[in-house]
Amino acid sequence: xxxxxYPFAEDAAGEVRAAGYxxxxxxxxxxxxxxxxxxxxxxxxxMSGTISESATNTQAEQxxxxxxYPLARILVSCLDDSILVRRYALAEAKLAYKRMQEERxxxxxxxxxxxxxxxxxGPFKIHFAEYIRAAHRMHSxxxxxxxxxxxxxxxxxxxDELMRIMEEAAREKILKGLPIxxxxxxxxALQEYLLPLKEQLDAIRARDRVDLGAVNEGAFPPCxxxxxxxxxxxxxxxxxxxxxxxxxLLQINMTPEEVMTLFSTSPDFDExxxxxxxxxxxxxxxxxxxPPACATMATYGNCPGEDExxxxxxxxxxxYERRMRIFKPLPPERPPEQRT
Ligand code: SF4
Numbered sequence: 350x351x352x353x354x355y356p357f358a359e360d361a362a363g364e365v366r367a368a369g370y371x372x373x374x375x376x377x378x379x380x381x382x383x384x385x386x387x388x389x390x391x392x393x394x395x396m397s398g399t400i401s402e403s404a405t406n407t408q409a410e411q412x413x414x415x416x417x418y419p420l421a422r423i424l425v426s427c428l429d430d431s432i433l434v435r436r437y438a439l440a441e442a443k444l445a446y447k448r449m450q451e452e453r454x455x456x457x458x459x460x461x462x463x464x465x466x467x468x469x470x471g472p473f474k475i476h477f478a479e480y481i482r483a484a485h486r487m488h489s490x491x492x493x494x495x496x497x498x499x500x501x502x503x504x505x506x507x508x509d510e511l512m513r514i515m516e517e518a519a520r521e522k523i524l525k526g527l528p529i530x531x532x533x534x535x536x537x538a539l540q541e542y543l544l545p546l547k548e549q550l551d552a553i554r555a556r557d558r559v560d561l562g563a564v565n566e567g568a569f570p571p572c573x574x575x576x577x578x579x580x581x582x583x584x585x586x587x588x589x590x591x592x593x594x595x596x597x598l599l600q601i602n603m604t605p606e607e608v609m610t611l612f613s614t615s616p617d618f619d620e621x622x623x624x625x626x627x628x629x630x631x632x633x634x635x636x637x638x639x640p641p642a643c644a645t646m647a648t649y650g651n652c653p654g655e656d657e658x659x660x661x662x663x664x665x666x667x668x669y670e671r672r673m674r675i676f677k678p679l680p681p682e683r684p685p686e687q688r689t
Contacts, residue, residue, distance in 0.1 A: 350459065353405055354448045356414070357441065357445070359462055361418070384417050387414065387417035388421040388424055389424060391441070392424045392425055395437040396550060398439075400440045402447075423529070423539070428546060431624075432605070432632055445519045460515055463518035463519060465479050472505045472506060473511050476502055477499055478502075480494070486517065487513070564601055565672075567672075570658075570659065570665045571659065572646055573593075575653045580611060585615060587650075589641075590651050593641055593646060595608055597640040599627075605627045643659070643665065
């Protein structure tokens with residue numbers, strides 16, 4: 350098992366420390382240009398979802414691969430974008446998964462490093478506490494504990510399932526500590542690599558968004574207005590409503606931070622969980638989600654009833670776009686006239 354294949358592992362970090370290269374030499378020496386280029390490639394490709402393999406046949410190539418990982422973490426930290434941080438961790442974990450699939454040796458050492466202690470030659474027994482810790486963010490039904498054969502605290506996983514669990518544990522490990530504290534001098538020394546990465550990041554963010562200019566609450570459709578009212582009153586939203594609201598607000602150019610602030614008054618507000626959900630919907634996993642169409646909203650009981658414009662559109666975003674582009678925002682509703 351080559352340490353350069355799993356650069357997030359403790360053995361790899363130890364090897365980097367033992368090599369004794371200073372940060373200054375990694376940033377500035379011509380002999381480490383290949384390390385800097387590979388680090389930038391890791392980050393650039395992570396934005397699109399997949400980090401490609403690089404040649405690691407010689408010892409020098411393996412050292413380049415190994416050293417490029419901590420440098421990639423520095424680049425990600427200089428860019429300081431929460432969505433990029435999550436995309437990067439996911440792409441590194443996917444690369445590790447691909448390498449595990451090609452691994453000829455057993456996976457025990459790398460599993461141990463990730464806090465997993467599978468038993469057996471395969472299928473493997475794994476303790477339920479380790480399983481839950483690693484698989485709790487995997488949402489397809491097959492990963493639910495109730496769908497596994499739990500016996501005396503252990504459940505069985507195939508080799509491929511073990512590798513998927515390890516991928517998830519690796520993602521958490523890579524994410525931990527990011528962004529790392531980096532000083533301005535370090536980032537300045539990497540400007541040659543950071544500028545194109547920043548441009549790429551800006552382009553992806555622009556592409557992922559519908560350009561509707563500044564947020565205009567007066568143009569919100571009735572469903573979104575109702576959900577915002579519920580949040581303001583401290584009413585907990587159902588999962589489907591929360592997803593619809595968050596994805597709608599992100600699509601019309603609100604930042605994840607602004608959306609987080611909206612939810613901070615909810616009675617069940619859990620900052621870490623909400624941040625994960627908001628950033629996931631915003632595109633941390635490589636896919637930025639759009640809100641459901643009106644028909645789906647109605648199915649889940651999230652359409653409070655149609656106004657005149659609702660009858661002409663099929664999607665809450667179309668409502669907003671048309672209100673923004675064609676119509677002026679509706680005047681505030683007047684209270685019904687008093688009868689005498
Ligand atoms: S018809 Fe569509 S846009 Fe209008 S309230 Fe229902 S879900 Fe929202």
